[in-house]
Amino acid sequence: MGYYTAQVIGYILDVYWDNIKPQHNPFKLFLFVCFFPQLTVGPISRYEDLQDIYEPHSLTYQNICFGCQRILWGLFKKLVISDRVGMIVNGIWTDTGTYNGVWLWIATFLYPLQLYTDFSGCMDIVLGTAELFGIHLQENFRNPFFSKSSQEFWQRWHITLGSWARDYIYYPVLKSRLLVSLGKSSRKRFGKRIGKFIPWAVGMAVLWFVMGFWHGSIQHIAGVSLWFWAMLVLSEWFKPLLTRIIEYLHIRTDVLSWHIFQSTRTYIVYALGAVSFSAPSMMGAIVHYKQLLDSLRTGWNPWVLFDGSVLNLGLTWQDINLILFGVFLLFMVGVLREKFGYARLWIQKQNLGFRWLLWLGLFSLVLISGLYGEGYDSSVFIYQGF
Numbered sequence: 001m002g003y004y005t006a007q008v009i010g011y012i013l014d015v016y017w018d019n020i021k022p023q024h025n026p027f028k029l030f031l032f033v034c035f036f037p038q039l040t041v042g043p044i045s046r047y048e049d050l051q052d053i054y055e056p057h058s059l060t061y062q063n064i065c066f067g068c069q070r071i072l073w074g075l076f077k078k079l080v081i082s083d084r085v086g087m088i089v090n091g092i093w094t095d096t097g098t099y100n101g102v103w104l105w106i107a108t109f110l111y112p113l114q115l116y117t118d119f120s121g122c123m124d125i126v127l128g129t130a131e132l133f134g135i136h137l138q139e140n141f142r143n144p145f146f147s148k149s150s151q152e153f154w155q156r157w158h159i160t161l162g163s164w165a166r167d168y169i170y171y172p173v174l175k176s177r178l179l180v181s182l183g184k185s186s187r188k189r190f191g192k193r194i195g196k197f198i199p200w201a202v203g204m205a206v207l208w209f210v211m212g213f214w215h216g217s218i219q220h221i222a223g224v225s226l227w228f229w230a231m232l233v234l235s236e237w238f239k240p241l242l243t244r245i246i247e248y249l250h251i252r253t254d255v256l257s258w259h260i261f262q263s264t265r266t267y268i269v270y271a272l273g274a275v276s277f278s279a280p281s282m283m284g285a286i287v288h289y290k291q292l293l294d295s296l297r298t299g300w301n302p303w304v305l306f307d308g309s310v311l312n313l314g315l316t317w318q319d320i321n322l323i324l325f326g327v328f329l330l331f332m333v334g335v336l337r338e339k340f341g342y343a344r345l346w347i348q349k350q351n352l353g354f355r356w357l358l359w360l361g362l363f364s365l366v367l368i369s370g371l372y373g374e375g376y377d378s379s380v381f382i383y384q385g386f
Helices: 002-016 026-033 047-054 061-093 102-132 150-156 159-174 177-190 192-215 218-237 239-248 256-273 282-297 309-313 317-340 343-348 352-369
Strands: none
Touching: 002 026, 002 047, 002 159, 026 047, 061 102, 061 309, 061 317, 061 343, 061 352, 102 256, 102 282, 102 317, 150 159, 150 218, 150 256, 159 192, 177 192, 192 218, 218 239, 218 256, 218 282, 317 343, 343 352
């Protein structure tokens, strides 16, 4: 419901601000708001981005191929990777008496992978379904775990929500009389840098509060809003200091090792904040954080990584190997996307036999190794709950 509401609010504000002309045909307006692939989990579309929805569309071979390929890739993420990782994460957090120490950190650092493959997999299915009809919806993810900073991460993760919040919350707040006046007085009193920083931090606080509220509960306001706002503010505040440290230590920032360090740091920051998503309530999130801190002092048991106890969570070694293969495939596709825009554009340039081998191989993998059937509800996606 939040996606539907955000899309309607965006349309109303764009009309009110004279950014677009109002749609006087109620059926066309209804089609924009209720285009069926995006109803449950987005993406949040802008009216000007969906103008081609009213144009005639023909059934083309390329649309069918690209749409089916995108849907297949989304099913692979969801059924092969996310649901298997979910068995580990859910099994650990529901039995922390048995699975403690290192297990808690395993769940913490695997949950972003589960969430990403679930949500982006759903987006692939949504965008692929629309593409079958020749409709191109906005991208919602762009290799977020390749990000070098938290700020860049949020430009690559849930892109349509981020741009919606920026245009309809952050910019209006930043341009309000109160913050303009605050900025002027801060510059006079503290100087240019701090005078610019203070209204920016206040505007970001409002934006992140709304983001947390949009996700649905107090735990998300505390976990999402407070945590990520604090990380962004601290990052911006200490940026000059960190720059001086890098220069003093002669650290090269144009090499792969530095990029890996930055991306790892960004992943850890997100994983710690995402604990509030995996917990069932605010109290549950507090308990999870307390257990993580306690595990650093007592109960450290790294041998669980090698003694096969992970199989007690209901997985087999084949499942573990599929997760590892899936992560490797995600990485390779991500590299191709960074270089070519879409991995499938690179695949399209290859020879016919190689293309069919790749797509039939992926189809067979989903068909044989996907988790569905009795005991699984593969139609349920995590972000449907927000």
